[in-house]
Amino acid sequence: MVRPDNRYSRFISWLKVLLPVGALALLSTMFLISKSVDPTTSLSYARVNLEELTGEQRIDSPRFSSVTADGAAITFEANSAVPDPDQANLFTAKVLAARIETPDGxxxxxNAATAVINGASNRVDLAxxxxxxxxxxxxxxTDQLSTAMDSTHAATNGPVTADGPMGHLTAGQAEITREGEDxxxxxxxxxxxxKLIYQPQTEGEEQ
Structure with a gap:
């Protein structure tokens, strides 16, 4: 009856020694694995991602609205706009839609595929x-159009084609402007x- 107790006591004594040693071995393995990761490599990837983010500044779905000095309401919307890195208040917009509402109703x-919005000169060049x-x-x-943001004025930069109540016409330029200052x-x-191809409305068509 004495020997089994001695064996059990020896077994417990060995466990008291082996378990701490095994734990130390596991900890040392964890430290060795963590040292195998190069922290400078991770840092370089982080820097690259940051540079890409800062280098691709873009405004999604921008909207601008104002009232001109003569009382017209102007709104501009675009899918996106990218600021010019070298000039303040200058943006290149894609898929732009604008609306001008004049005081006379x-x-x-x-609408245009692209536009350059110059906040310094209050001008928008559409193309x-x-x-x-x-x-x-x-x-x-038309191919190109310039419009002001602080007054009611828009003019094409080249030939136009138009269809309207009087028929089909072509011209070297079209302009939207106020009749006079007052x-x-x-x-x-x-x-x-x-050049106008007159196409009068026939009876039954809406006037």
Whole structure:
């Protein structure tokens, strides 16, 4: 009866020695594995990602609205806009839509593939297939258009084609402007070699 107790006591004594040693061995293995990771490599990846993020500044779905000095409401919306890294208040926008509502109740909707918005000069230069639709039912297409943000004025930078109540016309330029400084009337003017194919409305068509 004495020997089994001695064996059990010896077994417990060995466990008291082996378990702490095994724990130390596991801890040392963990430290060895952690030392195998190069912290400088992880840091370099972090720096690269940060540079990519800061180098691709972009504003998603920007919207700008204002009221001009003559009382017209202007709104601009775009899918995205990227600021110019070298010039403040200069943005390049993609898929831009603009709307001009004049005090006399008229409106013009403008769409373009790209636009350069210059906040310093209060000017927007649109390009890439510009279309204009007026509340007087004129549909105008042109390659480039410049419009102001602080006054009611927009002008194409080249030829235009248009379809409206009077028919189909082409011109060297189209312009939307105020009739006079004290006037509440706004005009859509076609100029520079205007050619009109008159298509009068027939009976039964909406006037």
């Amino acid at each position: 008229g409106a013009v909707d403008i 890439g297939g510009v279309t204009l639709v007026t509340s007087t039912d004129y549909h105008i297409t 006037s509440d009337t706004y005009l859509l003017v076609f100029k520079d070699g205007v």
